[in-house]
Amino acid sequence: MKLFIIEDDIVLRTELISLLESYNYSCETSDNFKNIISEAVDSNADLILLDINLPYYDGYHVCREIRKISDVPIMVVTSRNNDMDELMSMNLGADDFITKPYNIQILLARIAAILKRTNQKNYSSEVEYKGLTLSMAKSTVYYESKEAELTKNELRILSVLMQNANSIISRDDLMDELWQSDEFVDDNTLTVNVNRLRKKLEEIGAADFIKTKRGQGYMI
Template identity: 50%
Template sequence: MRKIMIVEDDPAIREELALLLENEGYQALAVTDFGDVPGQAGTFGPDLVLLDLGLPGRDGFSLCAELRRRCPVPIVVVTSRNSAADELRALSLGGDDYITKPYSIPILLARIKAVLRRSGGPSESDILEAGGVRLSLSRGTVWASGRTAELTRNELKILAHLMAHAGEIVSRADLIEALWDSRIYIDDNTLSVNVTRLRNKLGELGLPEQIKTRRGMGYQYDDR
């Protein structure tokens, strides 16, 4: 089920959008606290954000830019501001589409679907989630706590295998065999180097202990 995050300060519009999206088969999160929207996005892991520009205590344009910087997610701006200058500014700051209020519901839904399709909105099988981490297999990115890191091919395959077996001990031999099955040819030393680099990237996302070494046995991905 695709997830859509609604950042709208008008309660009536917010509730209407949430109900509309849920009826269309989406999982909707309506934000009511605008203090740390990117952080909430990191926790919820949306596939798309609907963003109003007129938010209390927060400039919608700067929030659009911050979301784009911190989260690998398409943004559709839905606002009552209808000037060409505002639209241009929102799109230049990272918005993927711009819809003015009042809007036609069928048009809004069509534009949402178009943005998801155009952005390569991931299918369910493309995303792995475990232990507070979200991994996109097609984009080669890992996302946690509102922050993103890009992975190399080796790092992606290693993390995907460990996440697929979250909580289990995976031997070094099993990891190397899994990589060979993916036509990635590495030896034991190269595996160590790649795991170290992967740990460093997860550490930058605030998860330095996500991959644990089980001495004499292998590695274990923390699924808690």
């Protein structure tokens, strides 16, 4: 899972990123606070950790503007700890609010809870691209009135590719996604699953839907 950190205190930011990466989260950040809103959204992060006291725009403005164009989860992490700050953050669309100094385990638990809720929400919806419809809830894929059932791994692979259509997804990123299924995953496991998925798509008429980008990964 990728987290985008919006924090102007370099020491605190470095410590936070080091902590999160030690728990296998991928972290991105930026010092370009003038354009932090677009950078945060363009990162395609699974969760944004947002401070309130920032250069150029405060966290309230950032939260409000992000929420206008994206439903990415936002957790406000700030030293401002009065009820009004928390209420304002929630009213502007934040998903959670935690104050500094925070208990590390509580922070990690809240991050995990938000990501779990978001993942469950995403998997209850449908994704459509060029006539192909993927049902997360039913673990099935439809194309021209034909249907195929998918395994959990095939569902995860196709979901990532369809939600990032026209972008190359590396094999490492796909293996990270499969690892969430608590199964042993290696390079051969990914190849087998992609080949099975391709065969199922071909059987319902969606041949060559998944493209191989040699040395880079896959895309649709």
